Amino acid sequence: MDGSPATRLEDVRAAIARAAADCGRDAAEITLIAVSKTCSADVIRPVLAAGQRVFGENYVQEARAKWAGLREEFSGIELHLIGPLQSNKAGQAVQTFDVIQSLDRPSLAEALAREIPKELARSGRKPRLFVQVNTGEEPQKSGVRPTEVDEFLAACSNRWGLEVEGLMCIPPAEDPPSPHFAFLRDIARRNRLPRLSMGMSADFEAAIQLGATHVRVGSAIFGPRG
Numbered sequence: 681m682d683g684s685p686a687t688r689l690e691d692v693r694a695a696i697a698r699a700a701a702d703c704g705r706d707a708a709e710i711t712l713i714a715v716s717k718t719c720s721a722d723v724i725r726p727v728l729a730a731g732q733r734v735f736g737e738n739y740v741q742e743a744r745a746k747w748a749g750l751r752e753e754f755s756g757i758e759l760h761l762i763g764p765l766q767s768n769k770a771g772q773a774v775q776t777f778d779v780i781q782s783l784d785r786p787s788l789a790e791a792l793a794r795e796i797p798k799e800l801a802r803s804g805r806k807p808r809l810f811v812q813v814n815t816g817e818e819p820q821k822s823g824v825r826p827t828e829v830d831e832f833l834a835a836c837s838n839r840w841g842l843e844v845e846g847l848m849c850i851p852p853a854e855d856p857p858s859p860h861f862a863f864l865r866d867i868a869r870r871n872r873l874p875r876l877s878m879g880m881s882a883d884f885e886a887a888i889q890l891g892a893t894h895v896r897v898g899s900a901i902f903g904p905r906g
C-alpha cells in the first residue's frame with residue numbers, strides 16, 4: 681500500500697464519493713469512521729491534521745489512554761466504540777465514547793441504562809447507541825441474533841429507556857458481504873432506525889450501495905495491522 685495515512689484518507693474519501701455518486705446518494709450522508717485500533721497517537725495525529733474527526737476504537741482501555749491527549753490537541757473529535765464491551769466497563773465506555781456501536785445483549789443494556797444517566801448528570805453528554813447484529817449467526821462473534829433483534833430493540837426502548845439510532849454488523853469473513861448488508865438494512869427499515877454502520881476496508885463501496893450511513897475503515901487508511 682502506498683502513501684501515508686493522510687494520503688490514503690484522501691483516497692478513501694474519493695472512493696466513498698464515487699460509490700455514493702454511482703448509486704445516486706449524497707456522499708454527505710455517509711460518515712467515514714477511521715478505525716485507529718492499535719495505531720499510536722503519533723500515527724493518528726496526521727489524519728486528524730488532515731481534517732478527519734470521526735474515529736473507531738475496539739478497546740476501552742486503549743482508547744482512553746490514546747484519546748485523552750488527542751482530544752486536548754484537536755477539537756470536535758467523535759469517538760465510536762466498535763468492539764465488544766464488557767458490562768463492567770460500561771461506565772468507562774460511556775465516559776469515553778460518543779457512540780457505542782456494540783450494544784448486543786440485555787446485561788449490557790442494563791449496565792448502560794445505569795451508567796448513562798450518571799454521565800448525563802456529570803457532564804451533560806450521553807453516547808448515541810447502535811445495536812450490533814450477528815447477521816451470520818457466528819457462534820464466536822458478538823451481536824444479537826437476527827431472530828431476536830426486534831424484541832431486543834423493543835426492550836431497549838421500553839424496558840431500559842435506551843434510544844437506539846442504528847444497527848451495526850460485521851459479516852462473516854468468508855461470505856460475500858452484500859446479502860448481509862441488505863439483511864441489516866431490512867431489519868433497520870422495519871424497526872424504523874435511520875442509521876446503518878456497515879462496510880470495512882474491503883467492502884465499503886458495496887455497503888454504501890446498500891444504504892450504509894457509517895463505514896468503518898481501518899487498514900485502507902492506516903495500513904495493515906501488526
Ligand SMILES: *Cc1c(COP(=O)(O)O)cnc(C)c1O
Nearest residue numbers: 715762880881896897898899900
Ligand atoms: C477492525 C475493525 C474494522 C476495520 O477493519 P478494516 O478491514 O481494517 O477496515 C471495522 N469494524 C470493526 C468492528 C473492526 O473491529
